Amino acid sequence: MEYLSFLFAILHVHKALCEEIFWDTAVKLAKNMTLECVYSSTDTVTQMEWLKVNATEKESIAIFNPTYGTIIRTSYADRVYFPNLTMASNDMTLSFYNASEADVGFYSCCLNTFPSGYWEKVIQVVQSDSFTIALQSNxxxxxxxxxxxxxxxxxxxxxxxxxxxxxxxxxxxxxxxxxxxxxxxxxxxxxxxxxxxxxxxxxxxxxxxxxxxxxxxxxxxxxxxxxxxxxxxxxxxxxxxxxxxKTDSQHILLLAGGTALLLLLAVLMTTCIAICYIRRRRRQKRVLSKELYDTHSKPDNNYRTPISTSRPLEVASEDIYVNYPNFSRRPKTRV
The missing domain is CATH 2.60.40.10 (Immunoglobulins)
Structure with a gap:
């Protein structure tokens, strides 16, 4: 009987070693890495657990219960945390601090939900040098x-x-x-x-x-x-x-803002031109009014200003000739 149990154990181990684990997501090993596990259904999560899947066993990492909270196992304490987990959330994503080569392998995110039941996502963490992707799109x-x-x-x-x-x-x-x-x-x-x-x-x-x-x-x-x-x-x-x-909306808003700014500049320029034109017209009117006033206040060119008697008569600049007969100053002799 013991021999038969041992044989079944050997067959189980052989099957585990030969069976290829089917993964949902492959993640590149990084010092600070994140294993995404989001349950998209609207079912209620009653409990979940993160496991590391080895060849012969599954190692518990952390467990969450909406009623009793979160427990992180001692070997992973201060190494992992839930970045997005709340009591009403279906985001069971797990993040690592200072991950090393020992963290390479398969991980299972297991959820018990109501009413659908059991749900699992498998994630494989691979070495950085094995995660080389050089693709060209067709x-x-x-x-x-x-x-x-x-x-x-x-x-x-x-x-x-x-x-x-x-x-x-x-x-x-x-x-x-x-x-x-x-x-x-x-x-x-x-x-x-x-x-x-x-x-x-x-x-x-x-x-x-x-x-x-x-x-x-x-x-x-x-x-x-x-x-x-x-x-x-x-x-x-x-x-x-x-x-x-969002980018399209910002582009539209930018175009609308630019158009409004151009319209504002056009209005300001038109207003400035109008103000400058009005001021110039007013200036021209003032100059014209002054010239008219000066013209009316000056005497006509044919009018001569009378000479004041209080000062001597100035000598004309040109000679004046008077036509008169010459009379002798000597008296005539009577005969």
Whole structure:
């Protein structure tokens, strides 16, 4: 009996070692890193727990209960914290202080919810040198906020596709959006924060995802990967750019403000010109009135001012000749 129990234990360990852990998000190891875990449903979270998943066991990191609060295990005390956790929040994101290579591995965010039940998100922390992403987009889609955007990719090769995956690529992490197993005709439900619609049908030869009512945060690189039974794969990258509504509003306000400023300057210039014209006209009128007054107050040119008797008569500047006969001053002699 003991031999049989030992055999079952060996088989369990072998299965754990050989089984590949399916992850929802891959995060690059950093000194201060954050493991995102947001439960998007409106269900009530009754309890949650963060676990580190090893090959043979799961190590408890922290546990949260809306009634009893938060407990962080001793081995992780002063190393981790909840940055966004409140009693009424579904954001169970966990952040690390001074993370090291010992923190590389798989982590599980486990939630007990009502009425849906158990929910789990798996995050893999990888070495920084293993997280090298050098991608060039094959196409570029530009959208405004609030639109429904469809991203489509189609492989160039003609081999039979078995699996299709869509991922969102960011500098610090990779989020799995959807995983479609065509041979089994089923798709994996992603733990991505927003709703994504996708097709999973054998024989289509292409794949697409729909992002309803996109926002600025949806901008980024989306990678589509086709995998064949033979192990061959092909990758297609789409860049999505969603314009920021706030930026557009600020641009509109800036244009409106600039137009109003130009109108104000035009009014001020017109007013200044009018004032200057009125002042010049008034100045011209004053000068003209003065000239008229001086003209009326001066004597006419034909009128000669009488000579005053109080002062001697001035000698004329030109000679005056008088025509008169010459009389002898000697008396005539009578005969």
């Amino acid at each position: 196409s570029h889609v530009v959208s405004e906020p609030g639109e429904n955007i469809t991203l489509t990719c189609q492989p160039q090769t003609k081999w039979l596709t078995e699996q299709i995956t869509w991922e969102k690529i960011q500098p610090h992490q990779i989020d799995l959006i959807t995983f479609c197993n065509l041979s089994q005709g089923r798709s994996y439900t992603s733990k991505y924060q927003r709703q994504i619609l996708t097709n999973c049908s054998r024989g289509l030869g292409w794949s697409s995802i729909v992002l309803p009512q996109v926002t600025f945060s949806d901008s980024g690189l989306f990678r589509c990967c086709f995998k064949a039974k033979t192990g061959e794969n092909e990758t297609f990258v789409v860049r999505l750019t969603v314009t920021d509504g």
